Amino acid sequence: MRTTIKTLRALLQWVASQIRPLSGSNLLRGVLLLSCWLSSFGVEGRNLYNPVPEKLTYEVVYHWGLIWKKAAEATLSLDISQVGDTAVYKGRLVARTLAFADKIFRVRDTLNVVMKGPDMRPYYYAKIADEDNTYRKDEVYYHYSDEGIQGITKLYRPKRNAIESYVLKAEKDAFDMMSVFYYIRTLDFENAQMYQRFPVKIFSGKKVENLSIEYLGRTIFNSPSKRVFNAFKIKLRFSIDNGASETENITAWISDDGRKIPLQVEGRLPLGALKALYTGE
16 A cells, blocks of 8 residues: 555545445455644745644544445544754644454554754654554654765564664655654745645655645635634645656545644555544644
8 A cells, every 4th residue: 555545444444345336345445544743844835834743633434425324433633842953743632443443453553753953853753553453563763964965764573573674765855654744844835726735755764755745726625623714725746766657546634724734645445545634623
């Protein structure tokens, strides 16, 4: 699956049991779009977003026609401290499936990231996944130099007693799946042109992926808490190698205010969509 997409078999197995006569048995893979929105560095054209300590709550639902099924919950938090003259930002995303889904495919995921300095450069990222009794851990340590950025990556796979090590490289603007979304929060969408793209690199597992963030204009967003937000709409397009083949099934909405809250992330499926919805005020 693409980088921002996590398998949520529990939800899709339920969906398949409801709509199997229409879709067949192949609709068993989907997306857990629990987004984590942390930092950026060295990028021109950003707005005045100013990070503050926060705790954002989300619900993950499957939507197809009249079917709305909540399958998971997530909490995204950001803590800020000072070490000497350096600001340190620690972000965490905790996601879990609900009780009905646990019986089919239990998910307990935690993502952590550490950023430093006025540009909030990512220095450490970890994804700890406990899915259907299979434990995995991915780590990225960032190193910066005049030659570019290195991501020293370790992938822990206890089930087969393996630790894989890789060195990923980028010239500039490289992120993981936590820090990239705070980068998105810093972009100056107010002055962006329609369909303007912002390209970055993503350190993902043993690969470097291309991500193009496409601006799709302003809109109105109605949250589950009944609050109405002015919002920016964007499309996330992932590719590898020369970017000849892009995916474009991920859309996001970000509040058009000083907080730049990620309001919704939506991933399209063969039937319907999975949506991570902001439930706070």
